[in-house]
Amino acid sequence: MAGFGKSLKVLRCLTFATGLVECLCFAGAVFGWASLVFVLKTDGYFSSLCVNTTTVNATQVLDCSEQDEQFSLIFTIASFMNNFMTLPNGFLFDRFGTTVARLFGIFLYTLGTLMVAFSTAALSNLLFPALSFVAVGGILFLITNMQVGNLFGSHRSTIITLYNGAFDSSSALFLVIKLLHEAGISLRSSFLFLSACSFIHLLRTFFLLPRGHIPYTVPDHYTYGVTCGKSNSLSLEQTTANANTQMTTEETPFNKEPVKQEKSFRECVMSRFFVWHLVWLSVMQLRHYLFIGTLNPMLQRLTAGEPSLVSQYTNAFAITQLCGVLCAPWNGLIMDRHKGKPRAAGESEQEADLRASGLSLFLTALQCLLFSVCASTPYLSLQYLTFILQVLNRSFLYGGNAAFVSVAFPSCHFGKLYGLVMALSAVFSLLQYACFAVVKGPLDGDPLYVNIALTLISLLAFIHPLSVFLHCRSLASQRAINASS
Numbered sequence: 001m002a003g004f005g006k007s008l009k010v011l012r013c014l015t016f017a018t019g020l021v022e023c024l025c026f027a028g029a030v031f032g033w034a035s036l037v038f039v040l041k042t043d044g045y046f047s048s049l050c051v052n053t054t055t056v057n058a059t060q061v062l063d064c065s066e067q068d069e070q071f072s073l074i075f076t077i078a079s080f081m082n083n084f085m086t087l088p089n090g091f092l093f094d095r096f097g098t099t100v101a102r103l104f105g106i107f108l109y110t111l112g113t114l115m116v117a118f119s120t121a122a123l124s125n126l127l128f129p130a131l132s133f134v135a136v137g138g139i140l141f142l143i144t145n146m147q148v149g150n151l152f153g154s155h156r157s158t159i160i161t162l163y164n165g166a167f168d169s170s171s172a173l174f175l176v177i178k179l180l181h182e183a184g185i186s187l188r189s190s191f192l193f194l195s196a197c198s199f200i201h202l203l204r205t206f207f208l209l210p211r212g213h214i215p216y217t218v219p220d221h222y223t224y225g226v227t228c229g230k231s232n233s234l235s236l237e238q239t240t241a242n243a244n245t246q247m248t249t250e251e252t253p254f255n256k257e258p259v260k261q262e263k264s265f266r267e268c269v270m271s272r273f274f275v276w277h278l279v280w281l282s283v284m285q286l287r288h289y290l291f292i293g294t295l296n297p298m299l300q301r302l303t304a305g306e307p308s309l310v311s312q313y314t315n316a317f318a319i320t321q322l323c324g325v326l327c328a329p330w331n332g333l334i335m336d337r338h339k340g341k342p343r344a345a346g347e348s349e350q351e352a353d354l355r356a357s358g359l360s361l362f363l364t365a366l367q368c369l370l371f372s373v374c375a376s377t378p379y380l381s382l383q384y385l386t387f388i389l390q391v392l393n394r395s396f397l398y399g400g401n402a403a404f405v406s407v408a409f410p411s412c413h414f415g416k417l418y419g420l421v422m423a424l425s426a427v428f429s430l431l432q433y434a435c436f437a438v439v440k441g442p443l444d445g446d447p448l449y450v451n452i453a454l455t456l457i458s459l460l461a462f463i464h465p466l467s468v469f470l471h472c473r474s475l476a477s478q479r480a481i482n483a484s485s
Contacts (some may be wrong), residue, residue: 008223012151015208016159019145022204023166024325025173026109026197030082030134033075034295035318038311039174039181044121046070067442068297074127075293076433082135083285083426089140090419094412097212098144101328102205105140108133109196119193126442139422141201142167143415144209146402150216157353160333160406161399165328168321168394171203216411262410268417273408278421278462280361281401282428284368286396287454290432291375294439294447301445302380313383320387325374327395334360335403353407355472360400361465367393368458376451 040045093101112133119126140388142163149159177190210224268274296310296316303309335356371389374382405418435454439447 005217008221009225011208011225014118015079016148018208019148019163020166020203020325022141022201023163023302024143024170026170026194026201027138027145028167028170029138029173030075030078030131030171031168031292032171032318032321033071033078033131033292034314035174035178037071037296038314039178040071040127041067042181043187045119045127046126047121054458063333065297065445066345069436069440070124071296072293074131075287076430076436078126078131078135079289079293080426080430081132082139083422083429085136085423086139086143086426087416087419087423089136089143090417092414093140093143093213094415098147098209099211100200101140102127102144102209104145104305104394105137106198106201106205107137108140109137109201112137113191113194117188117195125331127198128221136456137168138170143418146406147214149406150214153217155336156216157335157403157407158329160403161328161335161343161395162190162325163328164402165395167323168328168391168398169325171324172274175315175321178315178318189443201216239280262412265413265416268409268413269420273471274417274421275394276464277401277404277408280426281397282425282460283457283460284364284393284397285425287368287372287375287431287458288390288397289411290450290454291390293432294436297445299383300449301406302383309380313380315389316384317390320391323388324391324395327392331360331364331396331399334363335407336401344366350407351475354468357404357407358465358472360396361404361468362462364396364400365458365465366394367396368461369455372451372455372458376448376455378448409463421443 046067049065049070050062051066052060053063089101089105092104112130112135113135115126115130119130145163146160148163149156152159168186178189181187207225214224215222263271296314299310299313303313335353337356367389369388371393374386374389401421402418405421406414409417435447435450439445439450443449
């Protein structure tokens, strides 16, 4: 039995490590768009949209604003699909399990990388579906990996946020492709290699992940993967029974007794927590998407079009994205800091989790405010600080989003609720293209007023942590009244 326990521990550690590598190297590559745009411009994608214009000084300049608009539109659609398709993907994951969801994600990711590989300047429009496929396939990698946190009990939130940080850091993949391109490796070769890596994703799917779901809390001697012996495996019937139990009793890993009836999916969606969490995510996500989608034109403006400076700052931005995997666990530690400590009399595990999440939500909103202020300041050297704040905030934002959904709502609805909040926030994020159009049109390329407006809108994110704080204080007051009566 000791040998079985040791092999089970090795299996879980291997699952965790390979999942981290998968998220770090592949899942969120689409958010390194600024680096890829530099390569695509070098290879002449959409170059036919650049036209010669005459300035007020009667000098001829090359106007590539239409080219920039096409690149911005590609990223807008891809980032929208990344979030919006999380809703059907969440239902797919909840209904059919890990294997089916991952096979679908691998198919989309591979198709997208192959389309980029075989695209050319003459076939620039292939980038529209290609980047969307890469985005949707990547988010499925993340969704199916986040459940690995269930295997590690008291470190659950830390691992969920770590995976989300790795997802953010994977945007540096396109920086690697940019550097390889500058060293003489073609765009086609790089993306063909990414397509071939799908074989690794398939191996993980069949050998290191369950066919269904990893339950929370994990039953004793729970095993998964085709390498596990039948005698030690948790049967499908047991897993189903466990899932059904979760739907009718509150999940309390330290207190096993049933506490109350779980909320229905509809009740969760109509709750105050869900509404304000959606606002919290949407306003900050819009700020990030507009920044990433317009980074190249912004650097062109601040550097007066100097290619070496644009490349230098683009590389600096991409390198900072690697730090996402280092920043995200701090958010998880903030949310898990009460684990193992004695709780107040009558306080449930979920209430303790909610109380811990309030600080995380507040810090994330504060980071976004500081990031937005720096991004709105048209001073080139300050953008180094902007890049640091951006990656720190993104790491806290998406890790905190997933962790809060897992804490505030029943786990049987996690895939659907996570998908719904991402899908609705994606609809809101479509405003980024309208903002880009306003900057390019009425504002003549100067984004200052749009940046100020987005900074003011980001203040709405502070309502959510305040709502959580007031809720927890109300519960604590109710417990005190009940204890004294």
